[in-house]
Amino acid sequence: MYGPKTKTERIIPVKLSMNSEFSFSCDRELACFGKCCKENHVILTPYDVIQMKQFLGITSDEFLFLYTTLGKIEATDLPIPVIKPREEASAPCPFLTDNGCSIYEARPVACRYYPIGAGLFHNKDEATNERFFAMINEPHCLGHGLSQTTTVEKWRQDQGVVPYDEKNAAWVEIVLKRKSLGPFITIPDKTLQMFFMASYNLDAFRRFVFGSKFLDVYVVSKERQREIEKDDSALLDFAIDWLKATLFGEGGIKIREQKASPDSIE
Ligand code: SF4
Ligand code: SF4
Numbered sequence: 001m002y003g004p005k006t007k008t009e010r011i012i013p014v015k016l017s018m019n020s021e022f023s024f025s026c027d028r029e030l031a032c033f034g035k036c037c038k039e040n041h042v043i044l045t046p047y048d049v050i051q052m053k054q055f056l057g058i059t060s061d062e063f064l065f066l067y068t069t070l071g072k073i074e075a076t077d078l079p080i081p082v083i084k085p086r087e088e089a090s091a092p093c094p095f096l097t098d099n100g101c102s103i104y105e106a107r108p109v110a111c112r113y114y115p116i117g118a119g120l121f122h123n124k125d126e127a128t129n130e131r132f133f134a135m136i137n138e139p140h141c142l143g144h145g146l147s148q149t150t151t152v153e154k155w156r157q158d159q160g161v162v163p164y165d166e167k168n169a170a171w172v173e174i175v176l177k178r179k180s181l182g183p184f185i186t187i188p189d190k191t192l193q194m195f196f197m198a199s200y201n202l203d204a205f206r207r208f209v210f211g212s213k214f215l216d217v218y219v220v221s222k223e224r225q226r227e228i229e230k231d232d233s234a235l236l237d238f239a240i241d242w243l244k245a246t247l248f249g250e251g252g253i254k255i256r257e258q259k260a261s262p263d264s265i266e
Helices: 046-056 060-067 109-113 152-158 162-180 189-200 202-211 222-230 232-248
Strands: 011-016 021-024 068-072 079-083 116-123 128-136 144-151
Touching: 021 152, 046 060, 046 162, 046 189, 046 202, 046 232, 060 068, 060 202, 079 189, 109 116, 109 162, 116 162, 128 162, 144 152, 152 162, 162 232, 189 202, 189 232, 202 222, 202 232, 222 232
Parallel strands: none
Antiparallel strands: 011 128, 021 144, 068 079, 116 128
16 A cells, blocks of 8 residues: 555565564665655555645645546556656656755654555455565665664654554555456446545545535534544544445445435535
């Protein structure tokens, strides 16, 4: 899921586990400083968008418009925002400055994982989702072999990855479920737009919930309404529950007694 940051890197096909050891250090004194942020192709998860737009003090609509372009999640028709490079020829990430990443505290999970590539796959036989990791070894990156040995698990903790993986987990399950349905099931455009809004554009989703007939159609307790009115993290959990109900008929969000149908929400 959190794949290569660039299109040109070489991934050594060695499967890593949480306990796999490696030696890596990133330092601004290295000659390669910032090179990993050029030619970038950073995909953004729902929790990335929350953290980045809050750090920048803008809405999710503004963030997506200013800083992202549209990609597709591999092997699905599901949309995903990708950081839009600057327009000049070398096309570096718009957040890269001479001093490094200008949003370092809110950098996306793919950047946090680097030089590890990470993902989940659905094991159909055992009906489980399994994590996998791989080392990304780009020729320009001089950090390999430096510093003391660490493990994938320790790297995830040191780089602040864990809360991102936890917060995105239910959304990743939706993506895996969509993948498991195969390419011959198509999702209508309107549903794909809903998926995009509920996954990444939470300010628009909040307006949809509170500014349409949504609450006439779905049962949402007053307590949960209060939670999601202000808190983006709680709203993301709610949005994922709603996507599960809408896409797969699962989850805890119920439709009111045929007062209206989901199609009547405007
Ligand atoms: S060591 Fe690798 S990750 Fe660090 S700045 Fe250099 S290229 Fe980027
Ligand atoms: S968000 Fe920061 S760390 Fe990630 S590619 Fe851009 S400048 Fe580099």
